[in-house]
Amino acid sequence: GAVVSQHPSRVICKSGTSVKIECRSLDFQATTMFWYRQFPKQSLMLMATSNEGSKATYEQGVEKDKFLINHASLTLSTLTVTSAHPEDSSFYICSARQGVGQPQHFGDGTRLSIL
Amino acid sequence: DAKTTQPPSMDCAEGRAANLPCNHSTISGNEYVYWYRQIHSQGPQYIIHGLKNNETNEMASLIITEDRKSSTLILPHATLRDTAVYYCIVRVTQAGTALIFGKGTTLSVSS
Numbered sequence: 001g002a003v004v005s006q007h008p009s010r011v012i013c014k015s016g017t018s019v020k021i022e023c024r025s026l027d028f029q030a031t032t033m034f035w036y037r038q039f040p041k042q043s044l045m046l047m048a049t050s051n052e053g054s055k056a057t058y059e060q061g062v063e064k065d066k067f068l069i070n071h072a073s074l075t076l077s078t079l080t081v082t083s084a085h086p087e088d089s090s091f092y093i094c095s096a097r098q099g100v101g102q103p104q105h106f107g108d109g110t111r112l113s114i115l
Numbered sequence: 116d117a118k119t120t121q122p123p124s125m126d127c128a129e130g131r132a133a134n135l136p137c138n139h140s141t142i143s144g145n146e147y148v149y150w151y152r153q154i155h156s157q158g159p160q161y162i163i164h165g166l167k168n169n170e171t172n173e174m175a176s177l178i179i180t181e182d183r184k185s186s187t188l189i190l191p192h193a194t195l196r197d198t199a200v201y202y203c204i205v206r207v208t209q210a211g212t213a214l215i216f217g218k219g220t221t222l223s224v225s226s
Contacts, residue, residue: 004158006158032211034213034214036213036216043202043216043217043218043219044153044159044216045216046213046215049212049213091156093158093159095158095159095213095214100211103149103161103164104161104213104214105161106151106158106159106160106161107158108157108158109156109157109158111156
């Protein structure tokens, strides 16, 4: 079945560091990918929609200058958390859909811890 | 997308069937019912989806009432590895927008 790979699975870094998370669709092309964030004991919250070759669409309250999204190819989207602070510590999950009418598939998430 | 209501938690004995209900009374004619689950510290996993007919795959069965206002996900023989948060989501399948997750049902399977 469709597989979405996310890397790294865990990051621990100092406050002020920028962190890049990669999301790849391994066996299909994804014109659209999605980025979610999940805090402990809460549900997934959609952060942004990433479209190949165009600017991402951010949900209300998500700072686009803080969370940079690049979707340069049909199989790769990246999320960069710039100048990360402890409050950015969270579980970040990417998702991709093979095509219209197909289910969304999810990566295994990246646990980001900012000290 | 129509709103869904799920019980916050359920328990199930290992080997027994787990029946997870979902209410979606405002569902419209072109909206599908999707089920995902999230095992602790992992990304959500697609389980099954359906429009109005009952569906079955290797993971589960989905029973949708005739009026489509509710559905039940059935795990026929629950195992400890089925312990997870189960999300019922209603959406138009042709939509290009992302899935929106509610709080789901935490299923605890015990031996």
